[in-house]
Amino acid sequence: MSEFTNPNNIALAAPTVAPSGFSFENVHRNTMIENAMKSAGGSSNGGYLPAAKKTGTTIVGLVYKNGVVLGADTRATGGSEVADKNCEKIHYLAPNIFCCGAGTAADTEKTTELISSQMELLRMNTGTQSRVVTACTMLKRMLYRYQGYVSAALVLGGCDINGPHVYQIYPHGSTGKLPYTTMGSGSLAAMSVFETGWTDDMSEEDAVQLVKRAVAAGIFNDLGSGSNCDTCVIRTDGTMDMKRGAMKENEVQPLRDQIKRSDKLTIKPGTTAVLSTKFTPTLLGGVTLSDIMVTEMET
Numbered sequence: 001m002s003e004f005t006n007p008n009n010i011a012l013a014a015p016t017v018a019p020s021g022f023s024f025e026n027v028h029r030n031t032m033i034e035n036a037m038k039s040a041g042g043s044s045n046g047g048y049l050p051a052a053k054k055t056g057t058t059i060v061g062l063v064y065k066n067g068v069v070l071g072a073d074t075r076a077t078g079g080s081e082v083a084d085k086n087c088e089k090i091h092y093l094a095p096n097i098f099c100c101g102a103g104t105a106a107d108t109e110k111t112t113e114l115i116s117s118q119m120e121l122l123r124m125n126t127g128t129q130s131r132v133v134t135a136c137t138m139l140k141r142m143l144y145r146y147q148g149y150v151s152a153a154l155v156l157g158g159c160d161i162n163g164p165h166v167y168q169i170y171p172h173g174s175t176g177k178l179p180y181t182t183m184g185s186g187s188l189a190a191m192s193v194f195e196t197g198w199t200d201d202m203s204e205e206d207a208v209q210l211v212k213r214a215v216a217a218g219i220f221n222d223l224g225s226g227s228n229c230d231t232c233v234i235r236t237d238g239t240m241d242m243k244r245g246a247m248k249e250n251e252v253q254p255l256r257d258q259i260k261r262s263d264k265l266t267i268k269p270g271t272t273a274v275l276s277t278k279f280t281p282t283l284l285g286g287v288t289l290s291d292i293m294v295t296e297m298e299t
Contacts, residue, residue: 022110022150056224058186059089059100060214061155061166062198063179064207067235068157068164071211072100073186073219074245075226085227090242094119094130097158098232098240099139102184103151103171111152115139132158132165136175144173153183159236186218186225193217204233212247219249226250 059072076084084105091099091112097119101108115138119130136156143150154169168181180198182190193214202210211231218225229247234240 022146024146024149056186056222057089057102057184058182058190058215058218058222058225059102059153059155059184060182060187060190060194060211060218061100061157061180062194062202062207062211063157063164063166064202064204066164066204066237067159067233068166069204069207069211070098070100070155070157070232070234071215072230073215073225074228074230075219075224076105077224082226086245087227088230088244090230090232092116093135093156094123094158096160096234096238096240097130097132097135097156098234098242099135099157100155100183102153102155107150107152108154111139111142111150112154115142129160130158131160131162132156132167133162136167136169139169140173140175143169143171148172155181155183157232157234159234159238164234164236182214182218184218184222184225186222189217189221190214204235208233208246216247216249 056075056077057073059070061068061070070090072089074084074086074089075082076087087105089101089108091101091109093099093112093116099112101112115135118138119135122134123130135158139154139156143152148171151171152169153171154167156165156167156169158165165177166179166181167175167177168183169175179200180194182188182194191214193210197210197213208231212229215225215229219227219229227248227250228245229249230242230244231246232240232242
């Protein structure tokens, strides 16, 4: 980084202590590599750098009479390919607070892990239950610090002494407290379901069904969303219920079971005759770690 920040091109001593949090020290290096690869190819598509895995996503959350219901799909994409069909997008922050994440998968996971550890330390220090607004403040301050380079769009939900709460948090740090919200690439389809079906003082059963319908709308109308639907119910009495695969809209096993294949295409064991078998053990015995020569890797 010194060649980009030091105007006199004077070599600076490396810091002895690694900085905490996310590090973006390779941003300029990656830009130089990308530009060099493009110029070598003679066109804008001449070079290729691997893209980060992103959760083109439908995440939702709403407040009902006795708590909060969160929902998310389970598809993670890398460009135009489906990288993970069962990605978990509802992350733990505290026993009474959970968070849905959309954006770059690594950013959403590590951001929620970092804030979760800070919330745990705060609970140990104060001896009180975590508050949802505290988690919202920690998340928005961290995301604002990185000016949107941490690609994490979040739907935060939980219950504390002040009741149930749902927040939406954008990657640049702006937040909003709403009775229901959606985020991700399938958020418009999900929001149409919420605006049609949400009412004050909904029962838990109706709220869960509405969340499933909203996520299903994103799954069927957004190419970045798909696979299954996960739900998380957080109640004001301190209990919660997390369901992985609460709804499987793209289950293919029943369709595969309907296919009747001919027995002629199935090769049964024993069809090919075995004429002889022979096993010769090695003379040197097994290989252990002491037999492996370790060499220094060149970087």
